[in-house]
Amino acid sequence: MGKPDAEGHGPADGLPGLPPEWGRIVVPDDASALADEAAKLRRELRRAAGDRPGQLALPLLVLVVALLTTMAGLLAVAWPRASRGTDRPTPAPYAPPATVAGRALPALDLVDAAQAPVPLRGLLPAMIILVDGCPCPERIDEAAAAAPPGIAVITVAGGRRVATSPSASTDVRALADPAGGLRSFLGQPVHPGTLTALLVDRTGTVTRVLSELGTVDSYRNDLSALAG
Structure with a gap:
């Protein structure tokens, strides 16, 4: 671990630019002593990075659904339709079943x-x-x-x-x-x-x-x- 100075403080205590509210900072002699803290920090960073896409996914999905709904409505209005109003299809003439010809006339x-x-x-x-x-x-x-x-x-x-x-x-x-x-x-x-x-x-x-x-x-x- 780092050696304290004559007043008992770590060597980082006198580093300029560090806020006093950070308290006493001890710089270890061997950087491997910080491996656990570094791994924990990396996990936190990965978790934070993964949360951001998840937070964006739901609003993006809602936006896509809204766009598709709007496009479907526009197509339904603009799509050509059959003639309406007084236009009527010409009715087909009545026709007997095709099986009548060739059948025996009933005894009426x-x-x-x-x-x-x-x-x-x-x-x-x-x-x-x-x-x-x-x-x-x-x-x-x-x-x-x-x-x-x-x-x-x-x-x-x-x-x-x-x-x-x-x-x-x-x-x-x-x-x-x-x-x-x-x-x-x-x-x-x-x-x-x-x-x-x-x-x-x-x-x-x-x-x-x-x-x-x-x-x-x-x-x-x-x-x-x-x-x-």
Whole structure:
């Protein structure tokens, strides 16, 4: 250890520039005597240096989250959107299930004007036109005129009331479907202003469904095939 001076103080006591409140300072002769103090000091310095990044990490994380949230909000506002307001997509036309064509027509009993039951399968082969959405006499006249001999043209109204045949042809059979069985078989709701038709061969198999009956040219060949 350092040697004290004549007054009993260590050799550092007289060093200039040292605050008196530090008290007595003893400088050892062997620096290894300070190894424990030096190791402790280094640990304290490392701990202090490690605390500073940890203290900065949380504010930095909060800042990053705030920036991401702001950017997401701006993108949501600026991103192009579909037309809104009065713009409406054009509704797709009603279409029956794809499995109806090729299926057997169910054994339905309809009624005539006298409310007498009429087995629908007893009138085949036939073009069956549902008129619950539209009477459309011109379309029924075209169908009656185009139907080959032996092919029945049948109009079917909803409910129990048989609609008066709008066709001038005496070959058109007007019936009603009180139970709604034919419409249920199609799986298609009434579409106002539109006729729906089924072409059914003599075995009772539905060969084609016309969800929106158009001009006769769109089904003339199908009518001819029923007669084969």
